[in-house]
Amino acid sequence: MTDRSAGQLVVSQLEEQGVERVYCVPGESYLDVLDALHDSKIQTVVCRQEGGAGFMAVADGRLTGGVGVAMVTRGPGASNAAIAVHTAWQDASPLVLFVGLVPVSDRGRESFQEVDLGGVFGSTAKRVLTLEVPDRATEMVAEAFHIAASGRPGPVVVGLPEDVLVGRSEVGVAPPRDVSEGAVSSQQAGRFGRLLEDARRPLVVVGGDHWNPASAERFTRWCERWHLPVSADFRAHDIVDHASPSYVGWYGFTRSPALAAMLDEADLLLFVGCGAADVFSDGYQRGRQAARVVVVDPDPQLRTHQHRVDLHLLASPAALLDAVGDRLPPATPGWSRWAAAARSAEEEFGTPRPDHPGQGVDLGVAMRELRSRLAPDAILTYGAGNHAIWPQRYLPQHVYPSLLAPRNGAMGFGLPAAVAASIANPGRQVVSVAGDGCFLMNGQELATAVAHDARPLVLVVDNSQYGTIVAHQDREYPGRRHGTSLTNPDFAAYSRAFGGFGERVSSTDEVPGALDRALASGQAAVLHLDADPTVLRPQPKG
Secondary structure, X not given: OOOEEHHHHHHHHHHHOOOOEEEEOOOHHHHHHHHHHHOOOOEEEEOOOHHHHHHHHHHHHHHHOOOEEEEEOOOHHHHHHHHHHHHHHHXXXXXXXXXXXXXXXXXXXXXXXXXXXXXXXXXXXXXXXEOOOHHHHHHHHHHHHHHHHOOOOOEEEEEEEHHHHOOEEOOOOOOOOOOOOEOOOHHHHHHHHHHHHHOOXXXXXXXXXXXXXXXXXXXXXXHHHOOOOEEEOOOOOOOOOOOOOOEEEEOOOOOOHHHXXXXXXXXXXXXXXXXXXXXXXXXXXXXOOOOEEEEEOOOOXXXXXXXXXXXXXXXXXXXXXXHHOOOOOOOOOOOHHHHHHHHHHHHHHOOOOOOOOOOOEOHHHXXXXXHOOOOOOOEEEEOOOHHHHHHHHHOOOOOOOOEEOOOOOOOOOHHHHHHHHHHHOOOOOEEEEEEHHHHHOOHHHHHHHHHOOXXXXXXXXXXXEOHHHHHHHHHHOOOOOOOOEOOOOOHHHHHHHHOOEEEEEOOHHHHHHHHHHHHHOOOOEEEEEEEOOOOOOOOOOO
């Protein structure tokens, strides 16, 4: 067998794992890997900042159903990528971050850009691994992918010392490890069925990353057959088609008041792929009255579930359906009217309404106009901030996966996610709604979009402030706003400077034409929306 460098072996194993793209900011610490990628079929997406590269990898993993891959250099590079690791950790998204390291002989000597990966990522990664000998290169990559995708998915950080990468080995590629879907025994399936049939007001909550298009479709049809009301965990509301009669809305910040009340009224909570976390439950306050709680999640620790558990099924959604999917519902489920009322409330809550601002663009009308132009399989992205309330409430999703938004509240996620989505899915419409503060945290990734012919449409909501913090200040320290104002550039000109389309929109009646021109441009496009700084959320509240 021909010997190869450890860097070449790493890339060979990535190919064996089915990786199509890696997102990177180059560094001299992992030159041998970059050299191996030169001759690889894997696409190398060169980004402008490590945080953006990490966010793109997270988004890519969610969209493809695989493991996202990012590569960065030691020290500053690893530090910049930490935000993506935290996002993958809290969002339960599979990610492998490769970090070039100082030579083994320089370790522990405070050498140039040295970093202790265990110390930096020990609390936000499922595992931190370091390649110590070339012979373990392929085995370690396979191990990292398995850990990232198994149980509750999450990030794995792999350190690649510069001198180890150029070492030689004759090992071959390792077989990718299967990820268990879990299983539901006949006894558990029977208990599950009895709990469901005994309920009078059951409520299903879907979330997590253990879904695929087939399981999302199957689960939706199963819930429809049972007339079950299905809600979604925070920023997981692309799992169930919003046109389904079973879909009743999403939980999280600014959720529907009717849905919040429903959580308190339910006598059976069925969590599939997720659990009762703080954002879902309004700080662990909602849903405490439920008489029974079933959790379907392959994570044996249930780290994000803070509630009682009457039945825990260590299974993926697909494994649950394999066990109970053929079970027939009662002739007339007793909860049908309750579910139908919840569906009506969601349709009312999700209908775009004018906000009637005193100045600038009416975001409610803008969302209505955008909604009419969305393709059924459009991919939506946004980061963190009050700007996200409008698309979250008013823009429907019809296929899975089609939503990329950080559940950990990481600003700057929306644009890199949109770029990755457009690169991975060049035939699909990709739309991102960004706040002015959120957009500029990774606005430089427009350069990556242009370089790779990615064509997302980005709406930047400019209210010249960190709106979410303003809302908190107004509530807790009225009349004392401080440290939240922003001075913004012309975002349309910013986009044009990168080679994209850019247009500024200062009034509501300009929105339809601007949307049409941006969508027809065939380029990465930015619409700069001047918004009223006094309108911090959709009005009326509904």
